[in-house]
Amino acid sequence: MARGKGFDVTRQPGFTTVALLCFVMLYLPIVLLVVFSFNDSTSVAEWGGFSLRWYQSALENERVQEATIRSVIIATAASILATGAAVGAALATTRTRPWRGQTVVFAIVNQPLMVPEIVTAVALLIFFAMIKVATGYTGLWYLIIAHTAFCIPFAFLPIRARLQGMDLTLEQAAADLYATPWQAFRRVTLPQLWPGILAGAMLAFVISLDDVVITEFVKSAGQDTLPTYMLGQLRRVVTPEINAISTALLAVSVLLVMAFFFLSRSRK
Amino acid sequence: MKRLLMTTAALTLSGPALAQELQLYNWGNYTSPEMIEKFEEETGIDVTITDYDSNDTALAKIKAGGHGFDMVVPSATYVPIFIEEGLLMEARPDQMENFEHVAERWRDPEFDPGRRYTVPWQWGTVGMVVDTSVYEGDINTAALFLEPPEELQGKINVIPEMMDVMSIAIYYEGGEQCTQDREVLQKVRDRLLAAKPHWLSIDYGTIEKYAEGDLSAGLYWNGAALRVRLQNPDYAFGYPQTGYPVWSDNLAILADAENVEEAKTFMNFVMEPENAAMLSNFARYANGIAGSEEYMDEVMATAPEVNVPEELAGAGVDSKICPPEAQQIYRAIWTEVLK
Amino acid sequence: MTDIASTRPTSMRDLAAARKREERRTRAFLLAPAMAILIFAASGPLLIVLVYSFLTPGDYGGVVWEFSLKAWFNVFAERDFFTEEIELADAHLSIMWRSIKLSLMTTVICLIIGFPTAYFIATRPRGTRDFWMLLVIIPFWTNLLIRTFAIMELIRNEGTFNSFLVGIGVIDTPIQMMFTEFAVLVGMAYVYLPLMILPIYASMERFDFSLVEAGYDLYATRFQVLRRIILPLVKPGVVAGSILVFVPCLGAYVTPRVLGGGKNMMLGNFIELQFGQGRNWPLGAALALTLLVIVMVALIFYVRAVGREEVRGHG
Known part of the structure; x- marks a missing residue:
């Protein structure tokens, strides 16, 4: 086989075409969704000129407003709690010597990633209904705790990765200088850990903001979040208002993900 | 910033607000927003609506307990189940002021003899x-x-x-x-x-x-x-x-409702012909309240969908x-x- | 002198023991919040599901606290109402089969599209790879419901795709795609594609192309290079990606619900049905656990295929 100068060892026939098509496919539906959210006509398929009317009608829709506020409250609370819990778990699995039972801890932390969401949702429906009947409390905390649980692994991964990648000399030096473990953590570990914590919190926030299935099963009276509200609407009236809400939610997710991306890159 | 968030969260999480409220659990795309607006304006009671898509979904959620709803709108076929399971409150709508407007056909139905639990919503x-x-x-x-x-x-x-x-x-x-x-x-x-x-x-x-x-x-x-x-x-x-x-759907108060007085006010409110007509004008069904026809849209009066051919x-x-x-x-x- | 010499080793041992205790306490303290939340709201409730699967369904939903094996029996078998014979639960098994079939098909589609894409990204100049990866990650973190909805708008009869084809005159009447298994398949492949690309890319990123060069020096064809050199080395990524796609597909709920039109139910939807119209909570619980078992089997297969060390490395 003769190989000229231009021979590219990395080339595989057709791969580039498939890859570029893949990117088109990934973005075409989303782009169409965004474009049609600015459509003036009531139809979701025919273009009737540029307009912001669907954004306006979404903004004025009381149920959308309430669902949005509720989504943000749940996502904020769940991401703060999950990140706090994840920092502890990450420290325990990186800053102490390996111990027996570590595998169990990993299994429990990663459980929400492995067990199908619908199974957890069913379990929580039954369990929380029992508690609700026993205590009479029906507030938002059920959703917050449920969201916190499945957000923990998402916060845990970037934080643990950051801890593993950190230089231990400074922490050891602090310990040699008689800093208490807490002082060492606050003054030495935490400042280096911040990008990991922020990344973890943002991931947790996006995950919570997007959840449909568990929320749908756990929610009580008047506790629709933006995604469950949309799911309810999808089966009835498909107006471009849903496109507008989607686009707004999309923008939030994209901003957070890009921030996450650059934060987690910054360590390299 | 954090404190602000915490305060907002604390406020929202502390359960029912101080203002009067009503949690209505109803079929999706079924409740006239205009009528709810009118009710809120007249009474100052804040209504929150949550949708369901089938009687069974509603029954399952309510039976599971801890749902937080005050009112539900089950179909006639499900009203006896709700009553038998002890899920409805005997609110005695038959003694309410506006009960006189209920049409003869719906005053004493088999599924709720004497209308002790429910009022007509739509049929x-x-x-x-x-x-x-x-x-x-x-x-x-x-x-x-x-x-x-x-x-x-x-x-x-x-x-x-x-x-x-x-x-x-x-x-x-x-x-x-x-x-x-x-x-x-x-x-x-x-x-x-x-x-x-x-x-x-x-x-x-x-x-x-x-x-x-x-x-x-x-x-x-x-x-x-x-x-x-x-x-x-x-x-x-x-x-x-x-x-x-x-079929007919009927508005009822749940046995474990928290806002009972508000719910009774609402029950009485929907039996007012003008208000019942708003329901019909939105969802396009008949409503079982005599005298509501005159407040209904033109299209309802002649529609073969609503007026069954003889x-x-x-x-x-x-x-x-x-x-x-x-x-x-x-x-x-x-x-x-x-x- | 002698005193010190004799006491010292003991005190050192004490100190070491004390430090160990201290460390254990710190560890417990650090782990407590995460473990408490996860056991309360994720692992623990699974046990309740197990208990419920052995109870009797209430007439109108809920359970009656009477032990029964009927739910588990019903997962696989049923008594025909007309012939009174016990036969395989055709409805349940065909829904299970559809779930497994569609999940496998989705995995294969994602692999066919995802592998070349990961390869493409891995062979870009170092500086631009991050950009391409960002392009993959953005849809991944976009709300699943929104992406499913976007697909729906694309393939509806009056949707963009059909309007376009009718517009340029390729077809007269729209092609029916909504509410078919095809729609569910397209939706799931679209939604889970990034989960295939990410791990394959991760295993290709550090791929040493001098091996490929050596292959060509030995007169291998491009296909031989792909099959004999590249594929074996990125196998862990391929297996990981396949599992990451397969597992969530099995439990999919939103995509079949929105795109399947109630006629192409998957296990997730069928489980939900038992808690509503089906009025059979124990059967729902038993089906949920059956789904869990299928997923666990897939995960064990994954562990076997990649080896324990790999898994721990990913975890």
């Missing part, structure tokens, strides 16, 4: 919605979805209401409501299984999907069919001659609850249809 029928530009034949037959003509095959939606679908199919095969006759039921099962491949979906299908042409025919509620026609005049509503269900009125069968043994067989058949 209607289940029948065929058909795009007459696609299919020109007779539309007053269940054959449209049980033995679909070629033009409609693959363009049919059937609402996933087990009892309605089963009943219509049973009537079509010559059986009676709640029958446990194996021979009839076997025919029903075979008929449904043979018809299913011609259905596009078994969904609560949106009004828009008919109007925009994703669907051409289906088993649907009469009011929803009227809303389809108002968006696309080609549509008409057919009443299966072999028999079709007549020659077909006799085919209507008031829905009632079937014994558990019958329901068990129906569910087995229905599961096979859904699979």
Whole structure:
């Protein structure tokens, strides 16, 4: 086989075409969704000129407003709690010597990633209904705790990765200088850990903001979040208002993900 | 910033707000926003609506407990279950001020003798919605979805209401409501299984999907069919001659409601003819309140979807609850249809 | 002197023991919040599901606290109402089969599209790879419901795709895609594609192309290079990606619900049905656990295929 100068060892026939098509496919539906959210006509398929009317009608829709506020409250609370819990778990699995039972801890932390969401949702429906009947409390905390649980692994991964990648000399030096473990953590570990914590919190926030299935099963009276509200609407009236809400939610997710991306890159 | 967030969270999490509120659990796309607005303005009570899509969903959620709802709107067939399970409050709407407006036909129904628990919300029928530009034949037959003509095959939606679908199919095969006759039921099962491949979906299908042409025919509620026609005049509503269900939905207060006084105020409010008319003008069903007609839109007065043609009125069968043994067989058949 | 010499080793041992205790306490303190939340709201409730699967369904939903094996029996078998014979639960098994079939098909589609894409990214100049990865990650973190909805708008009869084809005159009447298994398949492949690309890319990123060069020096064809050199080395990524796609597909709920039109139910939807219209909570619980078992089998297969060390490395 003769190989000229231009021979590219990395080339595989057709791969580039498939890859570029893949990117088109990934973005075409989303782009169409965004474009049609600015459509003036009531139809979701025919273009009737540029307009912001669907954004306006979404903004004025009381149920959308309430669902949005509720989504943000749940996502904020769940991401703060999950990140706090994840920092502890990450420290325990990186800053102490390996111990027996570590595998169990990993299994429990990663459980929400492995067990199908619908199974957890069913379990929580039954369990929380029992508690609700026993205590009479029906507030938002059920959703917050449920969201916190499945957000923990998402916060845990970037934080643990950051801890593993950190230089231990400074922490050891602090310990040699008689800093208490807490002082060492606050003054030495935490400042280096911040990008990991922020990344973890943002991931947790996006995950919570997007959840449909568990929320749908756990929610009580008047506790629709933006995604469950949309799911309810999808089966009835498909107006471009849903496109507008989607686009707004999309923008939030994209901003957070890009921030996450650059934060987690910054360590390299 | 953090403190601000915490305060907001604390405020929102501390349970019911101080202002008067009412948690209404109702079918989706069924409650007139104008009427709710009027109620809020008149009484200062803040109404929150949560949707459900079937009686069973509502029953399951309420039975599980800890739901936080004050009011629910079950169909007549489910009212006895709700009462029997102790889920409804005996609110005595029959002693309320506006009860005098309730039409004679709905004053003392079998499902709630003497109206001790519920007030009429809306009532209607289940029948065929058909795009007459696609299919020109007779539309007053269940054959449209049980033995679909070629033009409609693959363009049919059937609402996933087990009892309605089963009943219509049973009537079509010559059986009676709640029958446990194996021979009839076997025919029903075979008929449904043979018809299913011609259905596009078994969904609560949106009004828009008919109007925009994703669907051409289906088993649907009469009011929803009227809303389809108002968006696309080609549509008409057919009443299966072999028999079709007549249903009614009824507003009730839940036994563990937290806002009982607000709920009673609301109950009384919807029996006011003007307010009941707002419900009908939105959802396009009749409402069971005498004197509400004069507040209704022009289109309601003449619509064949709401005013059953005389020659077909006799085919209507008031829905009632079937014994558990019958329901068990129906569910087995229905599961096979859904699979 | 002698005193010190004799006491010292003991005190050192004490100190070491004390430090160990201290460390254990710190560890417990650090782990407590995460473990408490996860056991309360994720692992623990699974046990309740197990209990419920052995109870009797209430007439109108819920359970009656009477032990029964009927739910588990019903997962696989049923008594025919007409012939009174016990036979395989055709409805349940065909829904299970559809779930497994569609999940496998989705995995294969994602692999066919995802592998070349990951390869493409891995062979870009170092500086631009991050950009391409960002392009993959953005849809991944976009709301699943929104992406499913976007697909729906694309493939509806009056949707963009059909309007376009009718517009340029390729077809007269729209092609029916909504509410078919095809729609569910397209939706799931679209939604889970990034989960295939990410791990394959991760295993290709550090791929040494001098091996490929050596292959060509030995007169291998491009296909031989792909099959004999590249594929074996990125196998862990391919297996990981396949599992990451397969597992969530099995439990999919939103995509089949929105795109399947109630006629193409998957296990997730069928489980939900038992808690509503089906009025059979124990059966729902038993089906949920059956789904869990299928997923666990897939995960064990994954562990076997990649080896324990790999898994721990990913975890």
